[in-house]
Each structure stands twice: as C-alpha cells, then as structure tokens.
Amino acid sequence: MKKRRMAVYYTGSGFNESGFFFLLRDRILNNNFNNKGHIDQVKMVKICCLGAGYVGGPTMAVIALKCPSIEVVVVDISQPRIAAWNSDTLPIYEPGLDEVVKECRGRNLFFSTDLEKHVSEADIIFVSVNTPTKTRGLGAGKAADLTYWESAARMIADVSKSDKIVVEKSTVPVKTAEAIEKILMHNSKGINFQILSNPEFLAEGTAIKDLFNPDRVLIGGRETPAGQKAIQALSDVYAHWVPQDRIIATNLWSAELSKLAANAFLAQRISSVNAMSALCEATGADVAEVAHAVGKDTRIGPKFLNASVGFGGSCFQKDILNLVYICECNGLPEVANYWKQVIKINDYQKNRFVNRVVSSMFNTVSGKKIAILGFAFKKDTGDTRETPAIDVCKGLLGDKAKISIYDPQVTEDQIQRDLSLNKFEWDHPVHLQPMSPTTVKQASVVWDAYSATKDAHGICILTEWDEFRNLDFQKIFDNMQKPAFVFDGRNIVDAEKLREIGFIVYSIGKPLDSWLKDMPAVA
Ligand SMILES: NC(=O)C1=CN([C@@H]2O[C@H](COP(=O)(O)OP(=O)(O)OC[C@H]3O[C@@H](n4cnc5c(N)ncnc54)[C@H](O)[C@@H]3O)[C@@H](O)[C@H]2O)C=CC1
Numbered sequence: 001m002k003k004r005r006m007a008v009y010y011t012g013s014g015f016n017e018s019g020f021f022f023l024l025r026d027r028i029l030n031n032n033f034n035n036k037g038h039i040d041q042v043k044m045v046k047i048c049c050l051g052a053g054y055v056g057g058p059t060m061a062v063i064a065l066k067c068p069s070i071e072v073v074v075v076d077i078s079q080p081r082i083a084a085w086n087s088d089t090l091p092i093y094e095p096g097l098d099e100v101v102k103e104c105r106g107r108n109l110f111f112s113t114d115l116e117k118h119v120s121e122a123d124i125i126f127v128s129v130n131t132p133t134k135t136r137g138l139g140a141g142k143a144a145d146l147t148y149w150e151s152a153a154r155m156i157a158d159v160s161k162s163d164k165i166v167v168e169k170s171t172v173p174v175k176t177a178e179a180i181e182k183i184l185m186h187n188s189k190g191i192n193f194q195i196l197s198n199p200e201f202l203a204e205g206t207a208i209k210d211l212f213n214p215d216r217v218l219i220g221g222r223e224t225p226a227g228q229k230a231i232q233a234l235s236d237v238y239a240h241w242v243p244q245d246r247i248i249a250t251n252l253w254s255a256e257l258s259k260l261a262a263n264a265f266l267a268q269r270i271s272s273v274n275a276m277s278a279l280c281e282a283t284g285a286d287v288a289e290v291a292h293a294v295g296k297d298t299r300i301g302p303k304f305l306n307a308s309v310g311f312g313g314s315c316f317q318k319d320i321l322n323l324v325y326i327c328e329c330n331g332l333p334e335v336a337n338y339w340k341q342v343i344k345i346n347d348y349q350k351n352r353f354v355n356r357v358v359s360s361m362f363n364t365v366s367g368k369k370i371a372i373l374g375f376a377f378k379k380d381t382g383d384t385r386e387t388p389a390i391d392v393c394k395g396l397l398g399d400k401a402k403i404s405i406y407d408p409q410v411t412e413d414q415i416q417r418d419l420s421l422n423k424f425e426w427d428h429p430v431h432l433q434p435m436s437p438t439t440v441k442q443a444s445v446v447w448d449a450y451s452a453t454k455d456a457h458g459i460c461i462l463t464e465w466d467e468f469r470n471l472d473f474q475k476i477f478d479n480m481q482k483p484a485f486v487f488d489g490r491n492i493v494d495a496e497k498l499r500e501i502g503f504i505v506y507s508i509g510k511p512l513d514s515w516l517k518d519m520p521a522v523a
C-alpha cells in the first residue's frame with residue numbers, strides 16, 4: 001500500500017505537494033522508501049517549535065517523549081529562556097515536567113536559539129509564540145496583537161527551502177490562518193506550505209497530565225486533498241499516544257474558533273458561580289452547597305464551579321476580549337456584549353473582595369499590614385499572568401495598606417514587576433518588557449506564611465496552595481494584631497475552626513460572620 005502511494009506521488013527529483021505529505025506520513029510511521037521503492041535508512045521527521053513558553057516547552061517535551069522517532073527542537077528569541085531549558089532549573093514550574101525533559105533532552109529533544117537553522121530543516125513547524133492583547137492602535141485593549149506571529153511567519157517564509165506544515169499552536173483570532181497563508185505564500189519560492197490550526201487545551205499546573213491524556217486533540221486544516229493529508233500527518237504524530245477517537249479534524253476556522261469558545265465557556269462558568277456567590281452572601285445561602293446541587297445535574301456537571309476571588313491566567317481574559325473584538329468586527333454587538341459580561345463579573349468579583357477587606361477593617365487599611373498568601377493565578381504554578389492577586393494588591397495599596405506577600409513559587413522580582421507593569425505589558429516576551437520597573441515600597445515579599453502574617457491586621461488568601469490548608473492558625477493568630485481577620489478568596493480554610501480560634505473570617509459566597517453583617521454593602 002505504501003509502496004504504491006510512493007510510486008504514484010514521488011516524481012523523480014522532487015515531490016508534488018501530495019508526495020511530500022505522504023513521505024512525511026511514512027516517515028512519521030517510521031517506514032521510509034527511496035525513489036526505487038526500497039526502504040531507506042530511517043530519516044527522522046523533524047519538528048521545530050517557535051516559542052519555548054508554557055505551551056511550547058511542555059507540549060514539545062511530551063511529543064518527544066511519546067515519539068522517540070521524531071526529532072523535536074524548541075527554539076526561542078529569548079536566550080535566557082533557552083539557557084534555562086538547557087539547565088537543571090527549567091524556566092517554568094510544572095509538576096512532572098522535569099522528569100519528561102530529563103528523559104528526552106539530548107536524545108530527541110533540543111532547545112536552541114538558532115531559529116533559522118531548525119526552521120529550515122523542519123518538516124513540521126509549530127508556532128507557539130505570544131499573542132497578547134493589543135495595547136495601542138486599532139482594537140487596543142481587545143484585539144490580539146499578532147506581531148510575534150507575523151514575524152515568525154515571515155522568518156519561516158524567508159528561510160524555508162522545502163515543503164512544510166505550519167501549525168498554529170498559539171491561540172489566535174479566527175481567520176488568522178488566512179493571513180499567515182498570505183505571508184507564507186507571498187514569499188514561497190515554489191515551496192508548498194500547509195497551515196493547520198492545532199490549538200492547545202492544557203491547563204497550567206496539570207499540563208503534563210493534560211498532555212498525556214487530552215480530552216481531545218483538535219486539528220483544523222484546508223478542505224483540499226493537500227490540507228487533508230497535512231491533517232493526517234499531524235494526527236499520526238498524536239496517534240503515538242492519543243486514541244484515534246479523541247483526535248478531531250475540522251476546517252481551519254472551526255478549530256480556531258473552538259479554542260476561543262472553549263475558554264469563553266470555561267470562564268463563563270466561573271463568572272456564573274461568582275455572580276451567585278454575591279447573591280449567596282446577601283441571602284445566607286452557601287455557594288458551595290449551591291454549586292454542588294447545580295453540578296449534580298449531569299447536563300451541567302460538577303467541574304469548574306468553585307467560587308473564587310476571580311479567575312486569572314494568561315488566557316481567559318485575553319481570549320474573551322479577542323472574541324468580543326471579533327464579534328464587534330463582524331457586526332454582532334449583542335454577542336460581543338454577552339461575552340463582555342463574563343469579564344465584567346470577574347472585575348466585579350475582584351473589586352468586591354477588596355471592598356470587603358477595607359470595609360470590614362473599619363473602612364480603612366491605611367498603614368495596616370495585610371498578609372497576602374498566594375500570588376500565582378492558581379496553585380501548582382509560578383505563573384502570575386493576570387492573577388487576581390495583582391488587582392487585589394493594587395486595590396489595597398490604593399487604600400495605603402502595607403502588604404506582605406508570600407507565594408511558594410513566585411519570586412520577589414516577579415511580584416514587584418507585576419505590581420508596577422501596566423495592563424497587558426506582562427504578556428510580551430520577557431526580554432521585551434520594561435527592564436527595571438519601579439519597586440513598590442509598600443509591598444514586601446517574604447519566604448514563609450508565618451513571616452507574612454506576623455503583626456498583620458488581616459490575611460488575604462489569594463491562591464489555593466495546599467500548604468495554606470495546614471498552617472498553624474493558632475500560632476498565626478497569636479502573632480497578629482487584634483481583631484484578626486482572614487479573607488479567604490479561595491474557600492480553602494475551615495472557617496468554623498478559625499472562628500473558634502478568634503479570627504473574623506470572610507469566605508466567598510458563604511453565610512457572613514456576624515461582624516461582617518453590619519458592615520456597609522459592598523460593590
Ligand atoms: N499558557 C497556557 O496555559 C496556554 C497558552 N496558550 C496560548 O499559547 C500561546 C503561547 O502561550 P505561552 O506559552 O503561555 O506564552 P509564553 O510567553 O510562555 O511563551 C511564548 C514564547 O514565545 C517566544 N517568542 C515570541 N516571539 C517569537 C518568535 N518570533 N520566534 C520565536 N520565539 C518567539 C517568547 O520569547 C516566549 O518565550 C499563546 O497564544 C497562548 O494564548 C494556549 C493554551 C494554554
């Protein structure tokens with residue numbers, strides 16, 4: 001069967017476009033034929049990924065682990081990031097990642113800054129670069145900034161000497177593939193490029209687990225024979241470990257839009273439960289009980305219904321803003337406003353939390369020490385992009401609090417940077433961000449929860465790190481100013497036990513402490 005295909009598509013000194021994808025497919029499946037139809041020495045398929053970040057790094061490490069016959073090179077314009085990937089201290093913290101990288105690095109997984117060499121040698125190029133929210137010009141504050149994507153596409157066009165499959169791994173606006181195609185084809189010198197959309201659904205903190213066992217792998221491509229063959233070639237990579245029924249093929253635009261839709265639906269669930277949490281506090285209902293009862297309906301399901309201080313992370317807000325912009329550009333203002341509301345409720349939830357802290361503490365936190373436990377946007381990651389902790393800290397600093405921050409994975413430098421950067425600046429490659437942002441003097445960063453809480457008037461729990469559940473709260477209470485407050489933005493502490501110790505406790509969406517009931521309404 002494979003011999004016959006090769007005989008049909010292999011055309012002497014070169015390939016037509018279908019021939020390239022068949023050869024690629026055969027190589028992925030590890031059968032290589034020369035032009036006489038004999039098996040050649042195996043020439044490895046080469047994958048190159050542009051962007052060694054939270055997505056590029058773990059995704060490529062798992063492909064390398066699961067496909068030993070494929071050479072995977074991850075390249076980046078940031079030299080320090082590549083140096084870190086080649087060191088014992090990887091640039092991102094992700095459970096299980098060290099083990100995967102250690103097993104493959106130097107075998108069939110490589111990290112390099114030599115973009116042009118590896119792009120020109122690759123058969124499949126993943127592009128996993130930043131797609132931040134635009135801060136200036138048309139669509140500022142909403143549209144995706146495709147600067148990094150465009151420069152990656154131009155470089156691919158410039159250095160390529162052979163046919164390539166170019167895979168959109170970054171989250172991009174619908175129809176980006178069309179723009180990328182234009183850039184690639186314009187300079188193609190007769191080279192055949194096939195663009196695929198293969199959005200990534202991993203969540204940070206569980207990236208390796210998600211990549212090992214994805215709910216689905218989505219591959220969108222052109223509905224032409226060459227497009228379909230490119231889809232097949234990429235599915236063959238994933239088929240090394242992902243069951244066939246979880247690999248979904250669609251057209252390009254469905255794949256691009258599905259990624260934005262999935263993030264919008266997930267964020268919408270959180271805003272829905274957070275909106276309910278405000279009503280629970282007003283009525284005496286308990287949001288955990290409501291979420292449990294609602295989630296028991298199999299049509300709704302139990303996941304992603306934890307009320308919180310607000311969602312964070314690099315993508316939910318960015319991708320919804322992008323979706324809103326696309327709706328507006330397509331003349332759909334009602335649809336745009338519908339999704340905008342998800343962000344508005346998230347902002348409301350963060351403001352509500354800050355107002356609750358300030359109003360509970362006699363309407364001022366000026367000069368008071370507030371301990372911040374957790375700064376990352378969720379547990380098991382050191383990532384702080386768009387973390388609700390930034391807004392909460394800025395809100396408290398705005399009311400002149402002194403804040404003392406502890407997070408097990410986030411460095412002081414990162415926290416200071418986050419508190420001084422302007423909105424959306426954080427989402428550009430690190431080496432292009434402002435070099436030395438001004439230090440926020442009212443904020444200090446310490447290395448354990450007990451130092452953070454010593455002499456504090458209140459504690460805000462902003463990340464659900466497991467270690468915060470098991471703190472010695474009696475010891476903490478003894479070392480705090482009185483009355484001592486705990487504001488639990490993640491509902492992880494046992495409020496009743498803390499009240500027995502003497503704390504005044506606020507938990508999101510739970511019946512209010514009698515102290516808080518008399519406080520002015522918050523919004
Ligand atoms: N972080 C996450 O959990 C997820 C992110 N995504 C999407 O994946 C994309 C990447 O996200 P992250 O990995 O989190 O970003 P990141 O900021 O961690 O990594 C992006 C990397 O691309 C590099 N880069 C920028 N321009 C480049 C170029 N022209 N050539 C080579 N490298 C270049 C940067 O230096 C940076 O290291 C974004 O579109 C994001 O929306 C999708 C799913 C999950």
Ligand SMILES: O=C(O)[C@H]1O[C@H](OP(=O)(O)OP(=O)(O)OC[C@H]2O[C@@H](n3ccc(=O)[nH]c3=O)[C@H](O)[C@@H]2O)[C@H](O)[C@@H](O)[C@@H]1O
Binds near residue numbers: 205307315
């Ligand atoms: O495109 C992306 O970047 C990714 O965005 C999210 O992943 P991530 O942001 O890493 O983490 P999530 O677990 O989704 O949490 C996002 C935020 O929502 C919060 N959250 C989550 C769940 C919940 O019930 N309540 C809640 O407040 C988390 O604390 C966190 O701040 C999606 O879950 C991934 O599928 C997607 O690939």
